[in-house]
Amino acid sequence: MASRTRPAQRRTEALSRERIVEAAVELLDAAGEGGLTVRALTQRLATGPGTIYWHVGNRGGLLDAATDAVVAAALATEPAGAPGTPQDEIRAIALGLFDAIAGHPWLATQLATQLSRSPWGLVTPRIFESIGRRVRALGVPEGDWFTAASALVHYILGAAGQNAANARVLASDADRAEFLDAxxxxxxxxxxxxxxxxxxxxxxxREHDDREQFLAGIDLILTGVTTLHPPTGQAPAPPAT
Structure with a gap:
C-alpha cells in the first residue's frame, strides 16, 4: 500500500501552485492569452482540472496569478553596486519591468487591464508599493506621494508597453534598423x-537605443521630483529664466 501512495504524493507535491503558475506563464509566452485555457494547462501538466481549480481557480485566476508572478520577479531586481540610492532602486525596478514586459508579449495588456479595471487586485498595489517606498525615501511630502508615484508608474508601464508592441512588429535587429531608418x-x-x-x-x-531612452525618461521624472521636493535642509532650485 505504501509503495502505491508515494508516487501519488510526489505528483501532488510536484503540482504545487507555483508549478501551475509557472506552466501558465509558459503557455502565455508560447501562445498568448488565447492559448491559456484550463484544458491546455491540464494537458501540459498531465493532471485533471480539479487540481487547477483547487490551487488557482478559473482562467481569470490563472491570468492574474501569472501576471503577479512575473511582476513580483521583475520588482525584485536589485540595482548594480548595492546598496543603491532610492533613484538607483527606482531605475532598477523600472528596467526590471521594462525587460519583463519585453520578454512576455501578453504582459502589457494584462497590466493595463488590471490597472484600469481592478486596481484593488494584487498587481497594482504591488507595483505602487515598490515605487512608492522609494518616492517616500526621496523625501517627497506625503501629500505628493500619489502624484509622484503615479507619474513614474504610468511612464514605466506606458513606455515599456509601447516598446514591447514595437518589438512584436519588428522581428529582428535588422528589421528595427530598417524601420527606424525609413x-x-x-x-x-x-x-x-x-x-x-x-x-x-x-x-x-535613427540612432536611439530603446533602453537608454527609457532610462533617460525615468531620470527626467526623478529630476523633476527631486527639484520640486529636495532633501530636508536643501532649498528648492530657482525656476529657470
Missing amino acids: ASRAWEELDPDDYPFTRAVANQV
Whole structure:
C-alpha cells in the first residue's frame, strides 16, 4: 500500500501552485492569452482540472496569478553596486519591468487591464508599493506621494508597453534598423516650415537605443521630483529664466 501512495504524493507535491503558475506563464509566452485555457494547462501538466481549480481557480485566476508572478520577479531586481540610492532602486525596478514586459508579449495588456479595471487586485498595489517606498525615501511630502508615484508608474508601464508592441512588429535587429531608418528619412523630408522640430530630431530617431531612452525618461521624472521636493535642509532650485 505504501509503495502505491508515494508516487501519488510526489505528483501532488510536484503540482504545487507555483508549478501551475509557472506552466501558465509558459503557455502565455508560447501562445498568448488565447492559448491559456484550463484544458491546455491540464494537458501540459498531465493532471485533471480539479487540481487547477483547487490551487488557482478559473482562467481569470490563472491570468492574474501569472501576471503577479512575473511582476513580483521583475520588482525584485536589485540595482548594480548595492546598496543603491532610492533613484538607483527606482531605475532598477523600472528596467526590471521594462525587460519583463519585453520578454512576455501578453504582459502589457494584462497590466493595463488590471490597472484600469481592478486596481484593488494584487498587481497594482504591488507595483505602487515598490515605487512608492522609494518616492517616500526621496523625501517627497506625503501629500505628493500619489502624484509622484503615479507619474513614474504610468511612464514605466506606458513606455515599456509601447516598446514591447514595437518589438512584436519588428522581428529582428535588422528589421528595427530598417524601420527606424525609413522613419528617419520620412521625417527628414517633411516640410521645414510645418515640422521644424520633427526634422531636427529625425537623425536621433535613427540612432536611439530603446533602453537608454527609457532610462533617460525615468531620470527626467526623478529630476523633476527631486527639484520640486529636495532633501530636508536643501532649498528648492530657482525656476529657470
